[in-house]
Amino acid sequence: MTTTSAPTVATSAVSFERVTKSYDDVRAVDGLTLDLRPGETVALLGPNGAGKSSTLDLLLGLRRPDSGTVRVFGTSPREAIAEGRVGAMLQSGGLMGEVTVRELVELACALHPRRHRVSDVLARAGITEIAGRKVDKLSGGQEQRVRFALATAGANDLIVLDEPTTGMDVTARQAFWATMREQADQGRAVLFATHYLEEADAIADRVLVLHRGRLLADGTAAEIKAKAGARKVSFDLAEIDADLAARLRELPFLTSLDVAGRTVRLQSADADATVHALYGLGVYPYNLEVAGLGLEQAFVAITAAEEAASAC
Numbered sequence: 346m347t348t349t350s351a352p353t354v355a356t357s358a359v360s361f362e363r364v365t366k367s368y369d370d371v372r373a374v375d376g377l378t379l380d381l382r383p384g385e386t387v388a389l390l391g392p393n394g395a396g397k398s399s400t401l402d403l404l405l406g407l408r409r410p411d412s413g414t415v416r417v418f419g420t421s422p423r424e425a426i427a428e429g430r431v432g433a434m435l436q437s438g439g440l441m442g443e444v445t446v447r448e449l450v451e452l453a454c455a456l457h458p459r460r461h462r463v464s465d466v467l468a469r470a471g472i473t474e475i476a477g478r479k480v481d482k483l484s485g486g487q488e489q490r491v492r493f494a495l496a497t498a499g500a501n502d503l504i505v506l507d508e509p510t511t512g513m514d515v516t517a518r519q520a521f522w523a524t525m526r527e528q529a530d531q532g533r534a535v536l537f538a539t540h541y542l543e544e545a546d547a548i549a550d551r552v553l554v555l556h557r558g559r560l561l562a563d564g565t566a567a568e569i570k571a572k573a574g575a576r577k578v579s580f581d582l583a584e585i586d587a588d589l590a591a592r593l594r595e596l597p598f599l600t601s602l603d604v605a606g607r608t609v610r611l612q613s614a615d616a617d618a619t620v621h622a623l624y625g626l627g628v629y630p631y632n633l634e635v636a637g638l639g640l641e642q643a644f645v646a647i648t649a650a651e652e653a654a655s656a657c
């Protein structure tokens with residue numbers, strides 16, 4: 346009997362199964378299991394040293410896992426790359442300096458099994474006007490655009506980007522993400538590591554939070570914010586003396602408190618309980634506002650909670 350590929354193979358762009366990678370005594374990736382689907386735009390977040398670049402290196406076959414399995418479109422990363430299914434834009438590795446932007450992009454297109462036209466690649470990356478320049482004469486932001494052009498030289502099914510917009514100005518950043526959105530809308534999976542949480546919030550369908558090589562959270566930006574649980578509360582009081590300030594600091598579930606004049610701003614792991622206890626102090630708060638955390642604050646709360654748990 347002849348069979349086509351199994352459904353799990355067809356539906357997974359990337360799968361990691363219990364993948365570990367250590368460098369000497371540093372465990373950079375620690376039992377990572379995840380599954381990315383075609384057409385998903387996924388942000389990989391994590392503090393410095395969390396294992397983001399190592400994860401991308403494993404995904405691109407640049408490093409081998411110590412244990413576990415990495416599959417890309419159901420095959421090994423190297424095979425998927427050889428088939429032209431994966432485009433990557435990495436932080437590391439210099440670009441060839443002595444050639445022009447056009448020559449470099451021509452080379453990338455020529456090497457790609459499913460190449461695009463050079464003029465289209467240059468235009469999409471916004472580098473047509475600098476195509477005649479030597480690569481080693483480019484600014485940091487221009488260099489990033491060239492890296493992006495190299496990553497999109499052919500019809501990839503998965504695009505992997507490691508901190509892609511570092512060094513880009515606001516206009517370049519917006520143009521970059523608009524192009525990336527188009528790629529995702531055409532059914533490509535896009536995985537990007539970033540330190541810009543507002544980008545993850547605005548762009549990604551799904552956010553992965555890595556910490557010490559492990560997946561701390563996996564969901565939409567809204568789900569990650571909800572997972573952090575904490576909320577911001579602000580209010581004014583008629584008067585805050587030293588005694589009241591001390592009692593405010595004793596409110597339950599506080600994770601931070603800032604008193605400036607008669608205005609109080611706090612974060613609470615259980616805003617309902619904190620506000621209830623506030624009324625219990627016999628004071629009347631006015632201009633009371635309770636709001637959820639932004640992704641950045643949620644990220645800090647989640648990773649800080651993990652740090653605290655692993656320190657115990």
Ligand SMILES: Nc1ncnc2c1ncn2[C@@H]1O[C@H](COP(=O)(O)OP(=O)(O)OP(=O)(O)O)[C@@H](O)[C@H]1O
Nearest residue numbers: 368371372373391392393394395396397398399400
């Ligand atoms: N080649 C290497 N040799 C030794 N240790 C390494 C190597 N590459 C990474 N590490 C270590 O592995 C851990 C994960 O590093 P990695 O670069 O994957 O993190 P990251 O999340 O990409 O960090 P950043 O946000 O700073 O780029 C870190 O502790 C790092 O020092």
